[in-house]
Amino acid sequence: MRMSEGVEWALHSCLLMAWQGDDPVSTAKIAAAFDLPSSYLNKQLQALAKAGLVSSTSGPRGGFRLARPPQQITLLDVVEAIEGPEDAFRCQEIRQQGAGASFPKAEFRERCAIAAAMRRAEAQWRQSLAAQTLADIQSTVDGKAPHAGPRMRNWLATAGA
Amino acid sequence: MRMSEGVEWALHSCLLMAWQGDDPVSTAKIAAAFDLPSSYLNKQLQALAKAGLVSSTSGPRGGFRLARPPQQITLLDVVEAIEGPEDAFRCQEIRQQGAGASFPKAEFRERCAIAAAMRRAEAQWRQSLAAQTLADIQSTVDGKAPHAGPRMRNWLATAGA
DNA sequence: GGACGGCTACTCGGATATCGCTTGTCCGAGTAAATGCGG
DNA sequence: CCGCATTTACTCGGACAAGCGATATCCGAGTAGCCGTCC
Numbered sequence: 001m002r003m004s005e006g007v008e009w010a011l012h013s014c015l016l017m018a019w020q021g022d023d024p025v026s027t028a029k030i031a032a033a034f035d036l037p038s039s040y041l042n043k044q045l046q047a048l049a050k051a052g053l054v055s056s057t058s059g060p061r062g063g064f065r066l067a068r069p070p071q072q073i074t075l076l077d078v079v080e081a082i083e084g085p086e087d088a089f090r091c092q093e094i095r096q097q098g099a100g101a102s103f104p105k106a107e108f109r110e111r112c113a114i115a116a117a118m119r120r121a122e123a124q125w126r127q128s129l130a131a132q133t134l135a136d137i138q139s140t141v142d143g144k145a146p147h148a149g150p151r152m153r154n155w156l157a158t159a160g161a
Numbered sequence: 162m163r164m165s166e167g168v169e170w171a172l173h174s175c176l177l178m179a180w181q182g183d184d185p186v187s188t189a190k191i192a193a194a195f196d197l198p199s200s201y202l203n204k205q206l207q208a209l210a211k212a213g214l215v216s217s218t219s220g221p222r223g224g225f226r227l228a229r230p231p232q233q234i235t236l237l238d239v240v241e242a243i244e245g246p247e248d249a250f251r252c253q254e255i256r257q258q259g260a261g262a263s264f265p266k267a268e269f270r271e272r273c274a275i276a277a278a279m280r281r282a283e284a285q286w287r288q289s290l291a292a293q294t295l296a297d298i299q300s301t302v303d304g305k306a307p308h309a310g311p312r313m314r315n316w317l318a319t320a321g322a
Numbered sequence: 323g324g325a326c327g328g329c330t331a332c333t334c335g336g337a338t339a340t341c342g343c344t345t346g347t348c349c350g351a352g353t354a355a356a357t358g359c360g361g
Numbered sequence: 362c363c364g365c366a367t368t369t370a371c372t373c374g375g376a377c378a379a380g381c382g383a384t385a386t387c388c389g390a391g392t393a394g395c396c397g398t399c400c
Contacts (some may be wrong), residue, residue, distance in 0.1 A: 001162065001163070001164045001165065001245075001249050002162070002247075002249060002251070002344095002382090003249040003250045003251070004162065004344070004345090005251070005253060006345090007250065008250070008251075008252065008253060008255060008275070009255065011275045012255055012256060012275065015275065024372095026371085026372065026373090027372080027373075028371095031259075032259055032260070033259045033260040033261075034255040034256070034258050034259045034260070034261075035255070035258035035262075036255065036258075036259075037345090037347080039346070039347055039348075040345065040346055040347080042373070042374080043345095043346090043374095043375090045373090046373080046375085049373090056372085056373060056374090057353090057354095057372080057373085058351090058352055058353050058354080058371085058372050058373050059352075059353035059354040059355075059370090059371065059372055059373085060354055060356090060369095060370070060371050061354075061355075061371085061372090062353080062354080062371075062372045062373075063372075063373090064373090075278055075279070075282070083162045084162075086163075088162050088163060088164040088249075089164045089168065089169070090163070090164070090166070090169075091169065092166060092169060094169060094170065094173055094195040094197065095195070097195050097196035097197075098192075098193055098194045098195045098196035098197075099193070099194040099195070099313060099316045099317075099320070100194075100195075101196075102316075103312070107306060107309070110305045110306065113298050113301040113302050113305075114172045114173065114176065114298060116301075117290075117293050117297075117298060118236070118290075120289055120293075121236070121286050121289035121290045121293075122286065124285040124286055124288070124289040125282050125283065125285055125286035125289075127285070128281055128282035128285040128286075129278075129279075129282045132278050132282075136278075137274050140274040140277075141274050144271045144274075145268060145271065148268070151264070152260060155260045155263075156260075159260070163343090165383065165384090166383090166384090167383085167384090185333095187332085187333065187334090188333080188334075189332095189333090198384090200386055201384065201385055201386080203334070203335080204335090204336090204384090204385090206334090207335065207336085210334090210335095217334060217335090218333080218334085218392090218393095219332085219333050219335090219390090219391055219392050219393080220331090220332065220333055220334085220391075220392035220393040220394080221331065221332045221333070221393050221394055221395095222332085222333090222393070222394080223332075223333045223334070223392080223393080224333075224334090225334090
């Protein structure tokens, strides 16, 4: 089980946009800031746009910016925008195949106990992700490295010159 | 992010072995019970054996059986045996690439706040999985469908004749 | 009748192909700013 | 000098390939039970 690296890209991109406020940032700038392939990063940002997390602007001085304040964007929002809303564990109901096929169907009214247990675990995971917003991450970083945000903002301004 | 379907196979196989007690069950039997490709299922069971969750016996009347009582096998044990112990989210430290490469390295002594948040979420997931054992699943099933276990056991005995 | 040796069939175990999804790249449509011209 | 049409360059957006891991399959090594034979 491996999460797409696009999630890490999207999270860092969102954090960068949070620091940037309402100023749009182009895909090329973000790609340069983290040394990533810009075309593929664009794909991830498009996914964020489709999910309504960021808004896009075309043309010169265009780019992406957060569609909502950082307090209203959870990590779960970003992860689901990239990875999709489906559970990692997908119950295929194999208990009903083979031997189970010869048993009365009424037996399977109750949900598979294994799937239920896995679902509980994933619910914990989602809850933890939903409890943290971009603003929380910002606060954490500001607390430990207060100049990280402004400096990145400055780098973006000078690199574009 | 998608979990290997081998996890579902392994969990159901372990539950079947739990019902079967110390009686070894061959890969072919389990595959027939759930209508799965036996050769590939064998690969998953080998992974369980390598992790020390099940023990294997060769030759006629051979097969796999649980290496420990069901109370001592957690869902996390099974999941990690199949999927590996690594986190789903892998921090690539992209914050140190691009713009970050020109910043003093001392800046990055603190762990990436994003990676830390993702790690917390996964810890919750693992904790939930570790809190449930095969015996718990057995109890749940026995409570809702008391004859499921014995009937499966009977099916295995008659199908082999 | 009992014991022993060989045989057979069944099991795991790992090496070997195939497939789908993540990853990566490309080019076109659209837009806003910049520019040059005319008044 | 000011306003406007044209040009230009920059942006997103989606369509088109490549690489890698999960999936699926096969065959060989080893073992326990069975059978026939011999004592």
